[in-house]
Amino acid sequence: MTLYADVQVSRGSFDLALDLTVEPGEVVALLGPNGAGKTTALRAIAGLLAVDRGRIALDDTVWDEPPRTFRTPDRRPIGVVFQDYLLFNHLSCLENVAFGLRARGVEKQTARLEASRWLETVGLSEYARTRPRALSGGQAQRVALARALATDPELLLLDEPLAALDAGTTLHVRAELGQHLNRFEGHTLLVTHDPLDAMVLADRLVIIENGQVVQEGKPTEVAHRPRTDYVAQLVGLNLYRGDASGTAVRLPEGGTITLAEPATGPVHVAFPPTAVSLYVQPPSGSPRNTWPAVVTGIEQHAHTVRVRLDASPAGPADLLADITPAAVADLHLTPGQPLHTTLKATEVHTYPV
């Protein structure tokens, strides 16, 4: 089954026109700045808002097609994790998770049993009787996820699921959310303004700006081939998948990246283009990642210049570096020019796949 969403909503001078599909098991991230229309799109797909034009359907089942068809949210097989979770504070965590099952007619004992199984899955069994108010942000997010998944929805909608967390817990919660999403067999649509969330959690990115799709593709594709300045700034990340053992990550197409912290197994490796430095002479000193590279492209941005490099076979075959226009002049950068690149291991982030 495939989710087809052709969402067209007009609000005053703002027009949202979004066309997207989500395949089963796929995680699609809707990425864009605040006010781009991401949440409006999510609300329309959830049925909290009727589209003005367009069509939303799961295979042959039409959810919304003006002027004839509109299914209210309670008649769509969905689960939603809201930005601030919206857990019912007058109910315990267990009752929160059981709410959807009860609402869909599941008998009370069965619902509670299923709910406690979900609380166990997200690792919060001991909080079954706790009121949501007493939970930490990360715990509340996990209860919200359990509540959304408990009804076994066809479509899981996540609205900025990590935005309400403090920086310290985000890393951990993001990795855990990724594991749950991997296990989920239905369709997932993730709305976020955080490129890292989108890169790490999604199989495919749909980037919108002012209500329009500006780019769409796999995270690495979008990161390496940003089509607009906005996308380049937004997702200007070096992102790779590789196999970690100890402090070394081996990339599938050859090349190795050295980490500051040891890791094991398949991982995402991410670092900003600003963490990459360029030298004409082989540098000496502390950087652990030093690769010879060839310039393959130069792009002018507002205040920086983005240099595209090929650092294979020692490093990544497609590497981005941000440098100042003055440095471009100092280095006399031209395409095809051989250079030396360094990357500080401390600037490299890894996430389990």
Added chain:
Amino acid sequence: MSRRGRSTSGRLPLVLLLPALLGLAFLLVPLVGLLIKAPWSTLPERLFSADVWQALRLSLVCATAATALCLLLGVPLAWLLARGGLPGRSVIRAFVTVPLVLPPVVGGVALLLVLGRRGLVGQHLDTWFGISLPFTPAGVVVAEAFVAMPFLVISVEGALRAADPRYEEAAATLGAGRWLTFRRVTLPSIAPGVVAGTVLCWARALGEFGATITFAGNFPGRTTTMPLAVYLALETDPDVAVVLSLVLLLVSVVVLASLRERWIGGLR
């Protein structure tokens, strides 16, 4: 707090302080007078007389029944005003609050014209069902409910408008229809507002005089509630009037205290 007030604003201006204290005295002195003039020596015997007991019981039963009626009709009405998305909602809200400012006697006359034996609706109630409301305990309930319902509606509507409707959206995405959402999500979240409104409504019904005496008359044992009994006693036996007043004062204070501690404080 007081230290900060002293350092930044200096002494309280006399122009404000004097009328403020006068106002306070104006509100408190009559109540103190009631306590001073009370016939304390004969109080127990008067308090447990059949007349007082009868009036008190009738008052409590009618006020409670009127409050139940208000809850049954008023909570849905408040929901309609807050969430219904009706056109001309502010006009409807203004009509709902009319009984708040209307002299209760006028309300009683209006009820007589509509629900009286020859009234617009009353004549049909009489011929079809043999029901006649005026000058019966049921009439007391109707009169009290008419006057007290706006208190409940306004309180509940305020709570509903302050409640975050996104919780209702969350319930909808979990598969809950509007009725289930109302029962399991909306109502629990506005419970403090409903309780506060109920207490206010009940207190207003308990003290209702004008509409009751106009629509239900003054028949001891059937329609003579406490306020009516106070008025009646004032002409025959003023001491009884004072005792009855004391009972009403006590009930009011208890209501106010419970409201403050449990709900008004809890809302913050």
